[in-house]
Amino acid sequence: MTSKNPEYDFKWCPGCGDFGVRRALEFALQDFCSYHERPMNSNVIVAGIGCSGNLVHLVEGEQPYGFHGIHGRTLPIAFGAKMGRPDLNVVVVAGDGDFLSIGLEHVAPQAARNLDVCCVIMDNGVYGLTKGQSSPTTDLGVITSSTPYGKLESDLNPLDYYLSIGVSFIASGYSSKPKDLGKLIQAGMEHKGFSIVHVLSPCTTYNDNYEQLKGNAKKGIEPIIFDVPKEHDIHDREAAHKLVNAAKIPIGVIYQAQGRPTLDQRLEDLRGRVKVRSVQEQLEVFVF
């Protein structure tokens, strides 16, 4: 779990957005731990498969626990870890392919449960590790190795999707601003419930869109990201809906639901209502 491990042979390409996300996550974990006076080893990072998932091996400094599992299944693993051990701070790190294609089926159920984990999604709009195939967030018509004549699917608007299925905390981030991003991730961890911090994290090899994201005045390119306006009410779902459907991509906290209990809170409430029988008592039911 350090880049200095000689046996670990994975490398992100120079300029990869995921470097910034890693830095941001380190900031967030350190601040979260010092604020709550909890040890680093009470954090668990559940990583997906893809370039982004390798983040779990590259975290510097004091080490959190990690789980580098199988493609698309970060949320179910995080679900089991969190519900088995609600005392742990569980963070999911995954890419747009892992989370929004093969793993999409797991997002809505966790939103409905309001599972108290924080997901940091690195969206580069492409499958990097398998060398440049289209992903759910690749634009319609774009040519990639698996769409040689142009992509036939519309691109997914992840923020709008999260809002539509009832994710209780939604933030949008950009990898080139690790300090700001760290604050968004920390806010996601602080949120009691299911939180997603969706990060634009460009792939310099297969989908280098830094220039489009931040713009280039010399070339007359307008940036396609903008800061969430200060007056935006993050508890206003309608306002959030307008924001995520704007012509450009907002960066900041989009939405936070209020007063929605988490799954472990619901379970605690259930325990108060139900009589727990010991195994011995259960067995007696069958005895004659």
Add this chain to the structure above:
Amino acid sequence: MAKRQDFVVRFAGEGGQGVVTASEALARIAADVGYHALTFSTFPSQILGGPTWTQARISTTPVLSPGDSVDVLVALNEEAYETHKEDLSEDGVVIYDSSFTPNSSGRMFGMPFDDLAKQAGDIRTANMVMMGALANLVGMPVKFLQDFIVNRYLSRGQAIVDANMKAIAFGVERAASTTFQIGELEPPIKPNYKQAMIRGNDAISIGALAAGLDVYVGYPISPATPILIYMERNLIGSGKFAYQSSSEIESIAAIVGAGYAGKKAMTATAGPGFTLMGEGIGLAWMAEIPCVIVNVQRGGPATGLPTKTEQSDLMTALTPAHGDQLIPIIAPGTVEECYYGGALAINWAERYQGPVVLLSEHSLAERVQNIPKPDLSQIVPEVRATYQGTNGYQRYDGYELSPMPVPGKPGAYVANGSEHDAMGDTTHLPSRHIQMTTRRFSKLKLLEENVYERENTDAPIAVMPWGGSKGPAMEAYERLKAQGTNLAWYYSMRINPLPPKLLEELRKKELVLVPELNYLGQFASFLRSHGVNAQAITQYTGLPFRPKDLVNRIKDAASAASRKAVSV
């Protein structure tokens, strides 16, 4: 004429006609008065309608199979009569509902079950009309039924008791007006130990809980759903978690996550769900995470036969994932073993730090049987070796099992489904793949236990069933023994790893005959891979073996082998 040792009653009709309750009620009454009872049921995969049948076998001694044929057939409609009449024993009797008239005659009589129940004062007593008739046919004292009614219903008022008494009397009267008898049943020998009347699936649940299960995540699927329901109702205390997942893929990943976090975790499914779990089971093997997967087998592949029994998932269970692995398997053969097997599976997972498959099957899952009351004191919950040191631990160091760090304590590492080095970082070095593969397989040694059944071990030819075929095979073996056939008997619910001493013994046999419910002869094939000269006796009907069929097939296979030995 000698009295009967046992009889089989089959109730056949439409789903929703109370067919299941009838055989269970009979089994409970019989067990209550000291007989041994075992039900078998098979029904269509629908809620109402469709041909359904269940049966109860009542015996003076413990029985482990549904038996050979039917002594009394209770047919609630014409289709049921036509379907099941072939299974009647020579002196079998048919009781049919008067709503139809069978187009043949013989040892049969009709009764208007519902009308008689109404006359008795409660339509719900139709079952007791049947019971009264049955008791008369087998010469079972009516007092047993009456005592059962008083015990069960007196608290609900005298009116219900009276209605049931009348219903019983109607049944007795009608049967007595015929001349049919199927032979008097020997009086019961009431066991001098405490008993439980329990279904295989519930026994698995209680066994797992007795071993300290913390987390259960499962998805509804026949015939494993009752385990999910049991857990949702009972696994709710502090630090416990039971949940219905959105898919089997979610179930397996969730229990791997819980196992990683330090909890004893389990899921239960059947064939289709088990196939979906393959990748996740591979992850648990690779990352060395304790967890238990119950596969209640049904007919396959694909949706297959959802409500029929089969033993065709053995090969899948040994290697459910891609790549090199051999998953530990426990296959209970009786309801009692479901209990002990459920507990052993949890213990094995903790002991070797990996996934364990408990391979049950439909016929065990849905079977209600009286067993000696499970002994909680016999279950000694095992706990995984956990790491207690400081940070900087090499979790995957060495070629053998090592203590597992628990999140929240020092020793942070990456549990990794990719091939990894000692600290859990991904690597592709050949030396590491060799070390880790060796390490993962070496841990199976920790599960080798020389616990197995053996009898008449000098015989050159042996019978060795597995799982739910144990019952019919044991009955066939006992009959062959009584006929003077020289056969050895072996049995173990520990399928992988097999008890090493058992393997040693089996390798010395000229031939090991393996009755199993699949086409391929999967367990025989597994035994051959261990150097045992095993030959399968297969059946793939969706139903369990009948002891009488096994008697013939074992005899034929054994004599063919002997002839071959002589001609050489």
